[in-house]
Amino acid sequence: MFGLLPKDEAFFDLFDRMAGTVHEGALLLSAMLGDFTEVEEKAKQIRNVEHSGDHLTREAIEKLNRTFITPFEREEIHELVCRMDDILDSMENAANRLSLYRIDKPTPDAIALGKVLVNCTELLRQAVPMLRQIKKPQEMLNLCLAVHKEESEGDRIEQHGLAGLFERRQDPIEIIKWKDIYSDLEQATDRCADVANVIESIVLRHA
């Protein structure tokens, strides 16, 4: 059933483009954290990537509403696309906040969270095209498992960052700023794990 019908291709192409857009956003955010110059300009680029994601999401949902036979259940497609869009939203929030909060210099924990996001979204970018023909279910489940491991690493880094904020008795305004930024970055990894869950569920049902 998979890949046989030409009309399905358009859905899979949209998924691929969305996964690529998500990974592009993560690369830009990680680069911004690593080289914290021209911050407003870099935040704007990330906002543009997020807007591209919005258009792809809207295109997929409209297509879904107009298509009678879909390659997976409607709800699975809806979830897959909306959860990828959520990753972009969290990354945009992080980028905006880094600019709005007039951050001086990213902490090592924030830079590490940016790298975790690059890893998560690279794994998703590999897994999503394999939805076309679920020939290698175990390989796909392994990619999802790797996303969950990265997400746990993200949790660990956020907790390390938070502990650092409250250990050193420091400026409350710095605590406010970094707590929010760590939270945005960690939420982006949570959203990656949500996408991995959707992929797992599709694989288990359709393999």
Add this chain to the structure above:
Amino acid sequence: MFGLLPKDEAFFDLFDRMAGTVHEGALLLSAMLGDFTEVEEKAKQIRNVEHSGDHLTREAIEKLNRTFITPFEREEIHELVCRMDDILDSMENAANRLSLYRIDKPTPDAIALGKVLVNCTELLRQAVPMLRQIKKPQEMLNLCLAVHKEESEGDRIEQHGLAGLFERRQDPIEIIKWKDIYSDLEQATDRCADVANVIESIVLRHA
């Protein structure tokens, strides 16, 4: 199929009453922000409106669970009602916080967010009754688009407010308070955009 069966009317009446309740909440919240006196009394009025919304939501869900043939898919009705209820929850949070946090005087950005909420909920109040017979799909989609534009304006205002908090080097407790209140108000506009998404989806499927 729409509007032909008398039993459907009861659902549409519930939707209309819910949209009216949401708009009433927005008007009260905006009035409270504009004239910041008798704050506890005004917060209580908004809590009462939120409770009315809870009763309508519960009534709709019970009706949904007992009705075999529904005017739209069950999930669409469930989403429509629950997302309208979410708008009321966010507005109640904002009102409670304005009272609990012993705010002295609303900022211009908070007052502007209150007006955005009035605009969003007025647009929804116009769109919801048009679900009865989807005769003018384009007009409905235009109302939804206008909600999304208001929501973007809400984002812009929140970001302006946040930047202001961190620009002026000020009292961390003031930052804590306003960050939360801006967030509640902006979340209420996000929930309006969620309702607009549900309406769009119903229009695209059933027009």
Add this chain to the structure above:
Amino acid sequence: MFGLLPKDEAFFDLFDRMAGTVHEGALLLSAMLGDFTEVEEKAKQIRNVEHSGDHLTREAIEKLNRTFITPFEREEIHELVCRMDDILDSMENAANRLSLYRIDKPTPDAIALGKVLVNCTELLRQAVPMLRQIKKPQEMLNLCLAVHKEESEGDRIEQHGLAGLFERRQDPIEIIKWKDIYSDLEQATDRCADVANVIESIVLRHA
């Protein structure tokens, strides 16, 4: 239909074990708040309970994906299990934060919220096994109503706690810490109310 098929038993057993795990987590968290010693060790125990919950959730979802005929609709089972898992997540967040934020001594409001969580999860632990054969729908709905009442009490306590933080003009870092911990605890009671909603919905559809 309920309880007749042996394969259903496995689902109900999973639900019961999950409800028991959630209650165990609440007991540990409340005990930790009541006797605030060996905090890191106690937080670790709660993390372990949360991991058991993750395994049960995953087991239930995999079973759901592989089972053709389920005792309730798939979505109801999915919601029931995922919302119970969310309770554990919120409780784990609270426990972690109590440890990470280097809290000195829980406030009376935090201790009271811990007791509300014990009450909520005890009510759910009683209601969940009654899903097997919905013979006493009114009794089940009463248990759910009692959860909603506890959740309102949780709201009231959180608001009392927040008002206290901002009344006494105090250390902004203390405000930051307690606002987050109250929020985690109150969110756990909200998630209990979500589970009560799922149970109500199942009862109304299947009784």
